[in-house]
Amino acid sequence: MKQATTLFLLLNIYTCWFLGINAQELTLSVKTEKPISQNLIDSLQIPKTFQNFSEIERETDTISLKLQRMGFIESEFLQINKKNDSSYVAAFYLGRKYNEIKIYYSKKNFTRTELQRISNNITNSYFTVNFEAITSSLNKLTAIRNQKGNAFARLRLTGFQIEDNNLLSASLFVDNKEIRTVDSIIVKGYEQFPVSYLKHYAGIKKGKVFDKAKLLKQNDNLNNLGFVSSTKSPEALFRKDSTTVYFYLEKQNNNLFDGILGFATDEKTQKLNFNGFLNLELNNNLNYGEQILINYKADGEEQVSFRTKLTLPYLFQSPFGLSGELKIFKRDSTFITSEQQVRTTYQINPKSATYIGYKSYDSSNLLDEAIAGNPVEDFKSKFFTAGASYITTQNKKLFPIKSRFSFEGGIGNRKKNNINEDQIGIEAIISNIFNLNFKNSIFIQNATNILISDSYLTNELFRFGGINSIRGFNENSIDASFFSIINTEYRYQFNEEVFVHSIIDLGYFENQTLTLKQNLYSFGFGLGINTNTGLFKLNIANGNTENQEFNFSNTKIHISVSSKF
The missing domain is CATH 3.10.20.310 (membrane protein fhac)
Known part of the structure; x- marks a missing residue:
């Protein structure tokens, strides 16, 4: 043991x-x-x-x-x-270290413009790159060949040798393979997806050269539609004589209900007033990409506006679309104005569109007697309009639109007391998000409207002010024959769901009926939270006019919740 x-x-x-x-x-x-x-x-x-x-x-x-x-x-x-x-x-x-290499190429494979992406020293027969950048440079050149339809293109360097000046050189061999085009497109998961959006909105068309990188960007464009999401990246099936591209999509509920509640102190009575609006959007319920919009606004001073709009995109799977719109605005017992508008839109490419349209106004004076300095009269006017828009998107859930430009010009006339008067109207909006990094960005937007006429009526002027124009002012509280507003926000995004931002808005307007020219400004901050019920926004801003001292009672608090269903 x-x-x-x-x-x-x-x-x-x-x-x-x-x-x-x-x-x-x-x-x-x-x-x-x-x-x-x-x-x-x-x-x-x-x-x-x-x-x-x-x-x-x-x-x-x-x-x-x-x-x-x-x-x-x-x-x-x-x-x-x-x-x-x-x-x-x-x-x-070790031996000798070669810092760069001279690479001989053929012009039939790459142009000088394409080679400028990887080299600063290019001749008609060769270009040079840093030795350590050879792999990344060949990858970029391969991507260029892929964009031209050579999905299986392969590049490599051959014939290495040391030239008389002890410079290393090689020849670029390009195996292009067969050029591939998109022969068929199949949508999986959402078979009733309106295919017109593939062709005209995302730019995915049969017969186009197959480009994997471009297909991924086009897939991101589809994600930005709102009523559809991609479940995985697109795939391609290569057969001997055809190429089929598969998109994996899923329908998303994209009906939107908005409500904004505002609190403001009446400057005269010092009492608390309520103002706000309700907005309903019905999107793609018929699997056509259509939109029905109903909007109602009211404030505590008997100012009421109503708007409804129907948009039918890509009629008969063509790049042409049609929209009709009705607006009604009533200001207490002063006047009521209705606006009717119809447009025919043409989608030039996924980012750009243009349109022509017809717009008419019919306004009635509700006053029993005229008020000095307030020219309100019955009138009718009509305009033939034309416009264009350019929109770029980004893969961010909270801020999907990166930049926007829209312009509309109209030529028409106003009929008052059987007298016709020619008029010109111009409206423009330009905005952009400057992404400093994932969390920090700067948003800048300018909106400018002008009405050119020999004479003006109060009830035909532009109306602005509020959360969607210059914050810190009551909704549609300012009348102008010309105005220009700059909205700025510094945004800090904690994650994909929560962000805060500053508010600095500057404005200038002219009111020809009052011979008034004035500067406006507002300061504040905002908060946004994407909850299970929708996007919650809180804006607090104080608006003031030129030469006006700061007054806390001018502060406006706006709360909104955008719910999808």
């Missing part, structure tokens, strides 16, 4: 000693025929420790490959020397 116990202890001691030896961590250093800098050693990124000798051998192969890519094409691994029980030294011959 005693002998067995002794043997058991000896076996345990031997096992622990054996495992300890094998568990000992090993280190590796590099030795060359000439001194090397610490920067070069750091760039090799050699692990600090190894578990066994096999890992060291594999690392020497990796080091050899890294040295080749750095420009030491003459480098050679010599041997591994054991320094002590846990340290090894790998001996390499």
